[in-house]
Amino acid sequence: MITEKSAMVSVTNLTKSFGTVVAVNDISFEVKPGEIFGLLGPNGAGKTTTIKQILGLLEQEQGEIKVFGLDPNKDDIEIKRNIGYVSEDPLIYKSMTPRMLFNFIASIRGLDESETTKKLQYYFESLEAVEYYDKLVATLSRGNKQKMQVIAALIHDPLLLIMDEPLTGLDAKSAKVVKEVLELHKERGGSVIFSTHILEVAEEMCDRIAIMDRGKIIAMGTIDELSKMADKVGADLEDIFLKLTNQDESVNHIVTNLRKMMNSKKQS
Amino acid sequence: MLSNKELYRISKRVYREGILQGQLQSAGSDQARFLEKIDKDKMQRSPDIILKIMSAIYIAGLVTIPIFALITIHSTLSSGIDSSWVTFVGSLSISGFLIMQPAVLLIFSFMFTWGLMSGGPYKWIHTLPIGRKDIERIGFFTFLRSINVQLISMFLVLPASIVVSIVLVLGSEISILSLVLLIITSLLLSIINLIFDLSLLVIVSRKMAIIMGDQEINSRKTNIIRVLSMILYMTVSMGAMYLIQIAIAKIPELYVLQSWSADTTNIVNIILSIIPFPFAGGYLITIMAMDFSNISGVLLGGSILGIILFIFLTYLIYKKALSTLRQITSTELKKYSKTKKEVFVTDIEIKTTGPTQAFLKRDFAIITREMSSIMILIMPFMIPLYMLFIPMDEQLFIGPAGLSIEMIVMLFYVSMVTVMLVVSLTNIESGGSTITASLPISVRDQVKSKIPHFVGTIPLAYIAAMFMRVGTSQFTTMISFALAFLPAIPIIGLASLFFKSLLFGKMKHKIVLEEIKNENKFVKHVLVFVFTFVLMGVFVYVSAFGFLHLGIAEVVSAILLYITYNIMYPKQ
Ligand SMILES: Nc1ncnc2c1ncn2[C@@H]1O[C@H](COP(=O)(O)OP(=O)(O)OP(=O)(O)O)[C@@H](O)[C@H]1O
Ligand SMILES: [Mg+2]
Numbered sequence: 001m002i003t004e005k006s007a008m009v010s011v012t013n014l015t016k017s018f019g020t021v022v023a024v025n026d027i028s029f030e031v032k033p034g035e036i037f038g039l040l041g042p043n044g045a046g047k048t049t050t051i052k053q054i055l056g057l058l059e060q061e062q063g064e065i066k067v068f069g070l071d072p073n074k075d076d077i078e079i080k081r082n083i084g085y086v087s088e089d090p091l092i093y094k095s096m097t098p099r100m101l102f103n104f105i106a107s108i109r110g111l112d113e114s115e116t117t118k119k120l121q122y123y124f125e126s127l128e129a130v131e132y133y134d135k136l137v138a139t140l141s142r143g144n145k146q147k148m149q150v151i152a153a154l155i156h157d158p159l160l161l162i163m164d165e166p167l168t169g170l171d172a173k174s175a176k177v178v179k180e181v182l183e184l185h186k187e188r189g190g191s192v193i194f195s196t197h198i199l200e201v202a203e204e205m206c207d208r209i210a211i212m213d214r215g216k217i218i219a220m221g222t223i224d225e226l227s228k229m230a231d232k233v234g235a236d237l238e239d240i241f242l243k244l245t246n247q248d249e250s251v252n253h254i255v256t257n258l259r260k261m262m263n264s265k266k267q268s
Numbered sequence: 269m270l271s272n273k274e275l276y277r278i279s280k281r282v283y284r285e286g287i288l289q290g291q292l293q294s295a296g297s298d299q300a301r302f303l304e305k306i307d308k309d310k311m312q313r314s315p316d317i318i319l320k321i322m323s324a325i326y327i328a329g330l331v332t333i334p335i336f337a338l339i340t341i342h343s344t345l346s347s348g349i350d351s352s353w354v355t356f357v358g359s360l361s362i363s364g365f366l367i368m369q370p371a372v373l374l375i376f377s378f379m380f381t382w383g384l385m386s387g388g389p390y391k392w393i394h395t396l397p398i399g400r401k402d403i404e405r406i407g408f409f410t411f412l413r414s415i416n417v418q419l420i421s422m423f424l425v426l427p428a429s430i431v432v433s434i435v436l437v438l439g440s441e442i443s444i445l446s447l448v449l450l451i452i453t454s455l456l457l458s459i460i461n462l463i464f465d466l467s468l469l470v471i472v473s474r475k476m477a478i479i480m481g482d483q484e485i486n487s488r489k490t491n492i493i494r495v496l497s498m499i500l501y502m503t504v505s506m507g508a509m510y511l512i513q514i515a516i517a518k519i520p521e522l523y524v525l526q527s528w529s530a531d532t533t534n535i536v537n538i539i540l541s542i543i544p545f546p547f548a549g550g551y552l553i554t555i556m557a558m559d560f561s562n563i564s565g566v567l568l569g570g571s572i573l574g575i576i577l578f579i580f581l582t583y584l585i586y587k588k589a590l591s592t593l594r595q596i597t598s599t600e601l602k603k604y605s606k607t608k609k610e611v612f613v614t615d616i617e618i619k620t621t622g623p624t625q626a627f628l629k630r631d632f633a634i635i636t637r638e639m640s641s642i643m644i645l646i647m648p649f650m651i652p653l654y655m656l657f658i659p660m661d662e663q664l665f666i667g668p669a670g671l672s673i674e675m676i677v678m679l680f681y682v683s684m685v686t687v688m689l690v691v692s693l694t695n696i697e698s699g700g701s702t703i704t705a706s707l708p709i710s711v712r713d714q715v716k717s718k719i720p721h722f723v724g725t726i727p728l729a730y731i732a733a734m735f736m737r738v739g740t741s742q743f744t745t746m747i748s749f750a751l752a753f754l755p756a757i758p759i760i761g762l763a764s765l766f767f768k769s770l771l772f773g774k775m776k777h778k779i780v781l782e783e784i785k786n787e788n789k790f791v792k793h794v795l796v797f798v799f800t801f802v803l804m805g806v807f808v809y810v811s812a813f814g815f816l817h818l819g820i821a822e823v824v825s826a827i828l829l830y831i832t833y834n835i836m837y838p839k840q
Contacts, residue, residue: 057705077708085706092703095637096630099616101703106618107626108707116618124616133616136637152703 007066008033008160008191009054014063016049023049025215026063031160031191036182038202039195041212042245047195048088050212051164054193055085068159081109084153086163090145094138098129098148101137102155109156116155123151127174143169150178154185161185163194167201179205203237213245270402272409279409282393286384286410287316316414323376324421330368333516334429335436337361338557342437344523351562352533355554357522359540363550364516369422370465371512374472375505377415384414385470385477390597407597408590411470423462430454433557442559450556457549457575464545464582467589474592476501492636495645502646503653510657534564541570544581548574623710627717634696643692644721647685648729654681655733672742675749676808679756682730683804686761687797689726690768693718712837715769722761730757752815755822756807762829764800766836771795 009031016024024046031037039047052058054065056072056079065072067079093101106116124130127147132140137148146169153161161182167175182192182205196202202209203223210220219229223237230243242248270278341358345351390410393403412419430450438447479497528536541551551571555563621629635641655678697704697714734750737743771792811818 055706077710080706080708083706087706093630093634096633100629100633103619103621104626104630105703105707107620108623108709110623111618111620113618113620116620117616120618121616130616149703153706 007031008035008068009193010064010066011050011054012064014050014053014060014065016046016053016058016061022215024053027210027212027215027217028063029210029217029220031193033159033191034186034189035207036186036192036194036205038206038209039193039212040197040199040202040209040241041195042247044214045212046215047212048164051162051193051195054162055080055083081156082159084156084158084161086146086149086153086161086166088164088168090142090149092137092145092148092152095136097136098133101148102152105152105155111156119155120151123154126177127151141169143171143174146170147174154181159190161190161192161194163192165196166194167196167198199237199241209237211241211244219244270398272405275402275405276409276413278393278398279406279413282390282406282410283384283413285392286414320415320417324417326376327369327372327418327421328425330365330372331425331429331432333365333368334362334426334553335433336520337365338429338433339437340520340523341554341557342441345558345561349523350530350533351558352530352537354523355551355558355563355567356533356537356540357519358554358557359537359547359550360522361516361519361550362553363546364512364519365426366461366546366549368512368516369425369461370468371505371508373415373418373422373465373469375509377418377469384410385473385596393597403597404590404594407593411593412466415469419462419466422465423458426458426461427451427454430553438557442557446556446559450553453552453556457553460575460579460582461549463586464578467582467585470589470592471585474596494642498642498646499649499653502650503656506653506657534567538564538567538570541567542574542577544574544578548578623713624716627714628720631693631696631717641692641696644689647689647692648725650685651682651726651729652733652736654678655736672745672749675746678733679753679804679808680801682726682733682757683760683800684797685729686722686726686757687764687800689721690761690764690796690800691793693721694765694768694772710840711773712839715765715833715837718765719762722765723758726761727754727757730754752811752818753807755826756804756818759822759825759829760800760803760807762833763803763825764796766829766832767799768792768796770836 007030011030012028014024014027015022027046027050029037039050041047049058053060054067054072056076060073068082070079072079096104102116102120106113124133127150129144129147129151132144137145140148146166150163150166153163166178170178179201182194185192206223208220208222209226210217211226212218219226221229223240226237226240226244230240239248242251337358340361341354344357345354390403390407393406398406434447434450438450442450476497479493537551540547542548548571551567552575555568555571560568620626635644731750731754734743734747737746807818807821810821
């Protein structure tokens, strides 16, 4: 049973390595009910690895993870009943149609037929995916596959949504809808953990943000707190992000070199 | 234009890409872990090498056929049988060997080549600045690479057999000139044969690849056609091998059975010798091995003409193969018929079922549509098919109960098919999905959905196999043995399934069937095979003491199995 309501997820001193690569290095954070928590960081920072461990999809090595007060390596079934997960790559059965897929999911989750039907109709209509309901998943475009993943994560009204770059591939309208859904979810007391590379989205949506770099959380807090840390009060998240990940100078350097190179090419 | 050497080097990338794509396909949601593995483990990178060597060894084994034929020609010739008849029978034996070569190449190399014939692996090459002609040649080299070991073996078989027979007998019996001619001819013939067989393989693989289609088209109809053509392919190739083997074994008996006059034989010889494949080569070798003794010039001329025709025929087929390769490497090829009817959705509606049934439905959708699980559909047919082609042996019986060798072979064959089914069925669980990974899955339901395959399908196929012998004298004995062993079939199937999930899955409340404990994959798979075979071995051993013992063993193991099931996958 789900007991502790104070923190949806708490991660303490989590470390995970693949061979010699330390993908996640001694990180700790908490996600509270009614909070949208953003994970930011350059490619390979360890966001996906962190998320997979919270779900119990990767073996946990060091540190402690509690989801709803439970251990993902032991009580993963109980945890999964209350989580909606959108993975980085939309790996869904390609030889099923969404109809078969959602029948399957609803059967496994033991959901109510008429209630789920209503929700599904609503999501399919608002994400403009109705016409794909009987098409094979293999034939859907990247964005439409992503929609299926998102709907699959929402359909059972989970307490916690864990989304790894959920907006990848979505068109503007669908992205807007998903963002709205996340806001609604939060208003009803649910929590969201999501990773993204779109800094505007993070700035707009997240209550708190953790910036990861090379497996470590190098900064965490609200936008205001982060901008203070970066000595850039009032700046936008992009500047803060580049400053905190020590990439601001190297970006300038790269841009200058790029200009030079392109110009010399034009001349020759 | 790049040099051939460079292109051959590039073809290695294409070939690896083809293999890797296949592996990734079957790794499914496990791709990350698989890639981590492949980084460390060199063996994982060349999963094909063992198969390659094995089929090369099989091909090399054919060397005995011409050696035996040549030696027999000599011994019969000296025993005074009419020389035209000896020429006839000897040539038949050698020709049998020549036709066996492409058959074996087709059967054993097919698995390596048809994946390359779909065009998939060549796609990325088009993004590189390489000329069209070069890409075609890369296509050719990639193909060569996929069966290089077999080809070397194949090329050497005929010359090697000639050398061996020279050392054994011919050397002391025929003139130096004939020996030299014999070696040169065998080398020449070997080369032409190689090109001929290779081209044939290209064309047939391509046909098969077209039928098998791209992995992306997951239509049910395509898959059924795939299954049917696979079964047809297996039936034809197994049947052909069977017939050829019988023919090769029976041909020497013909030596003493001359039924026509020498004149008729001469005419038949001349006619056959002109037929380019396989007879012309068979005759030429035979003529030389007989040191041209008592051979008419017409026959020699006929077989040389036949060889020239064979070269011409090979040239034609080679051209055809080249154009086939050209098609594959050109990307514009893909012309799918876009006649799919538009589906209009009227209702979005959820229909739920129990979890076990949901798994069954999902499995059905995948099995009937996906290339990677095609074996699950084919496997059951293999059991009766096998029965059709294993030789009947009525003499050999073992133990007091009189179990025939044939029956034992059959039982182990069923065990093998069962393990293969276990492996493919459990692969469904890892192929696909973060979706499954995020669902609260009860392992018991998941396992339950696999049971029908072992309790229903395999036993049915096994009984069907027995009916392949209906009407023969052993049918009644066979069917009673078969029925006695019937309960053992699902028992070993389920035991094998549980054992695999024990080795690969996490216990208790985890998804067991997904391959979570993925280290030492190869060793674990071998263990599953050994476990299943040993289990079947125990049943066979016990049955030697009589059916009552077998029955008791079956009841006891069924009870044990049920207990294991409840311990491993408890109700929640
Ligand atoms: N299965 C794996 N095997 C080996 N190394 C891995 C594996 N998965 C991740 N890594 C490594 O762990 C590190 C963190 O990867 P992770 O996928 O968590 O990054 P990420 O922050 O999600 O990046 P991205 O923004 O590109 O999605 C990387 O260095 C990656 O190479
Ligand atoms: Mg990631």
